Amino acid sequence: MAQPVIYAENGIVIDNRARGYAVYVVDADLRPLTSAGAQNQAISALAKGMKEVLGEWHVYSLAIGVPPNTWKERFLKTEHPLSVDHVAAGLKKSAGVLFERRVYIVVPISNKLTIQLKDNGKEFLQAAKRTLTHSVKRALRLENFHVQLLEQFEEERRVWHRKFRAFLKLHPASQVELETWLRHGFYRGGVAPDSRFPKNLPAFVSSDGVIHPQHHLGIWTHDGVLKESFYNLKVIQPTKNESYQTFYNVLRVPNEIDESDASGYDWVHQVEYMDIPVDVAMHIRVEDPIAARKNLRKKRLRAESQWKEYAEGGETPPLELEVDIEHTAELEQKLRMRDPLVHVKTVIGFGAESSDRLAEYRNLVQSNLALTDLVQPPADQLRLWQSFYPWGRGISQGYEIPMDAGVFAAGLPFSTLDFGDSRGFYLGKTLNERSVFMDPRRPAQELNMQPSILLCGGLGSGKTNTAEYIAATLYSWGAKGFIQDPKGHDYDNFYKTGARVNMIRLREEGAALNPFRLGVEGVERDLLDIVFNNVTHDDNTRDIRSALIGQALTAVKAQEVQDMHTFGNALAALRQAETREVYVLQLDLLLGMMGDLLSNPLGRVLFGKDSQGQTPQDYDVTIVDTSGLTIPNGTPKTLNERLSVALYYAVAGMGMGYFSNLPQSVLKFMILDEAWTLRKFSQGVDLVDNLLRKSRSLNIVPLMLMQNATDFANWGESIDGLFAWRFVMRQNSQVETAAALKLAGLDHEDAQYWYKVFASFRPGEGLVVDALGRVQQMQVEMLPHKLLAWFDTTPKADDGW
Ligand SMILES: Nc1ncnc2c1ncn2[C@@H]1O[C@H](COP(=O)(O)OP(=O)(O)OP(=O)(O)O)[C@@H](O)[C@H]1O
Ligand SMILES: [Mg+2]
Structure with a gap:
């Protein structure tokens, strides 16, 4: 099935019904490995941030198989034999499939036609006509659109970017990142294909500003045939390669979280700790606290009256109803106008090259994702596959879980174990087997x-x-x-x-160095101070010595040959010219120390010759x-x-x-x-x-x-x-x-x-x-x-x- 998308540019995807989607990729988030205190702070910041992003948006946390070419590109190479050896050894590390998690956030943007109504609607009509051409055709399938539509979407993309930035680092998806996401559905559990999107999608822009894409984007993202069975999907690629995928709905997430210690409830992030590739799709609806309370109240009243009906009819009310009433009442209490309510529908998906391997993965996923209850409704696999994209039927409403923002945040929905640089040399492996x-x-x-x-x-x-x-x-x-x-x-x-x-x-008896040719301004002065002036405690004496060392140093600097011998000669010259008693005393002491240095094996190290050769350029x-x-x-x-x-x-x-x-x-x-x-x-x-x-x-x-x-x-x-x-x-x-x-x-x-x-x-x-x-x-x-x-x-x- 081809994806119903016709165009992509600047982090915007447009589908065939003139709807836009702003697509972002998360750069960085909480540090998963930090102290509980720091993590709690970060969780509460994320929960607070939820009120910036009221509305509907999706999170797709994808384990993307690194293609061999991408792996190769990560190594910085030179011709040097050591570099060559390094890369050769490093390439072997890619045996088996490596996965990297990318977290996408996708915000559906409706085509609002945000054009002011002026001049009794005339201008509006004209604008509407400009923005959506071939309106009849469009009702069935959009073929082209006015550049203004793209501009409107881009404006919204900027607005949402600002909102998310309040609590998350993210960037609008690049063309390659868009492609990776759009095609991932055909490569889940395997290696991502090399990119084939052209840098700019071929399109023709007519003089009135209408953009005519030359191919529908769906053609570029279409990579196979999906065959649905009861509990899995078979993907048959054009190369006849076959692979299998399966999907689960999430029925329950932890809901009794101590707000003062919310760490350890990372119900989404748990997938990242597995060494098999597992994807998560979350359809999110963030409701502002006031509306949320109203709706919850309605829901509770409805459930209560249903309960009454059961009771009055002499029947036992179903257990779910009671749980519902209890949970909504609890949420109502918690909400108290602070954080918004987050409604989340979650799907877990994974794939493998064989159905046997997929069966193995099922067991692993069931036992590893301990914080969630997973269910698999029969014959719903295609729909769940579709839930990793914002178009289509979406996830069935029955799986929507209302939760307070803290529970959502405690799940660490945006965290990855990303670490290190994307290019460089191979440093090693993390505890979770990720290459660094x-x-x-x-x-x-x-x-x-x-x-x-x-x-x-x-x-x-x-x-x-x-x-x-x-x-x-x-x-x-x-x-x-x-x-x-x-x-x-x-x-x-x-x-x-x-x-x-x-x-x-x-x-x-080893090498010697020359303090006067160290190449850094001021180092020789400090060095002479350490040797000649550091032990004396009397301030006055220090000052005198300091002045004398300074004078001698100036004299050395005027010479062609500069070394400890020159320095000694300069001190001697000062001594000859000196008449003041205290200065004579200090100069005699300094000259005596020169003698000590020369007769001390370590001291002689300071007497390196001035060969001008201290800077070994070779x-x-x-x-x-x-x-x-x-x-x-x-x-x-x-x-x-x-x-x-x-x-x-x-x-x-x-x-x-x-x-x-x-x-x-x-x-x-x-x-x-x-x-x-x-x-x-x-x-x-x-x-x-x-x-x-x-x-x-x-x-x-x-x-x-x-x-x-x-x-x-x-x-x-x-x-x-x-x-x-x-x-x-x-x-x-x-x-x-x-x-x-x-x-x-x-x-x-x-x-x-x-x-x-x-x-x-x-x-x-x-x-x-x-x-x-x-x-x-x-x-x-x-x-x-x-x-x-x-x-x-x-x-x-x-x-x-
Ligand atoms: N990455 C590594 N993998 C395997 N073995 C290592 C690694 N790094 C160090 N070693 C082993 O540990 C030994 C000691 O390492 P190294 O001399 O780097 O430690 P150090 O912290 O500098 O020690 P010191 O405090 O004595 O200076 C090395 O000789 C090597 O055998
Ligand atoms: Mg060492």
């Missing part, structure tokens, strides 16, 4: 936010591996990177990705091994501690410096492993904050790794704004769990429960927050699998370190 894609560039490029990534988790929870996986992927997309490796060997195999690695081992990734540094827990006391802090700081600054020498257009990543060390001293805190705040403009994806969730406590409320993605992995204590829940945007009210969950996470598993703030439990899976072996961090006996 990630594009770390998207926050900066599309979402107008900082692209930073936070990874937090206990010992061996998979932070480093996850960061390395993201970094390797970005590298294969052409990014340059900087990695700070405090363990000293965790990133030793990064070169296997093909990256040209510049390995700097910053330790005694490398893809610079890894700095900082394992030789000892970071104090409080204020650094010994020289070694002070030097360690200074070097840590220098390394992070060095990374920033490298990047500022690369064009903005080059994508960069920066891993700060064990990033807590930088937050132990004020300059480090500033540097990290700076990095995070500027990451977008510098085109850097910073990855911050922390062991303790509590380390983020002093970052305050800024976490949301600072990080796009957040990976919260295994936690080993109740205190950490509470802090971890905060990081994931969840309250800590169920800390006891979550403690067990967090403690049970395997390496690479965690609660993950995506750039849009949605939370899912997921397992990171590195593709290709050889990455796991490359990135293994378990120390080996023969490593030689």
